[in-house]
Amino acid sequence: MVYFSESLDFLATLLQVINAPVDSLVAATIREIYQMRNCDRSWLIEAGRSISVLLKDDYDRLRMILKQIHP
DSSP, X not given: OTTGGGSTTXXXXXXXXXXXXXXXXXXXXXXXXXXXXXXXXXXXXXXXXXXXXXXXXXXHHHHHHHHHHOO
């Protein structure tokens, strides 16, 4: 999973899932990977930046995801 998370491209795919609580799924995925990466804060910051770019036009959704990620 650590190798898989080197590239954050998977976040764009997760955000496009339908018929699921996507925002919670994205937040939980980021939290779990953060733990697997031994609390790599720089990775967590990069993941947050990546989501902010992907959701630049949906501030409310971005805020809800980031709120659920906070370790």
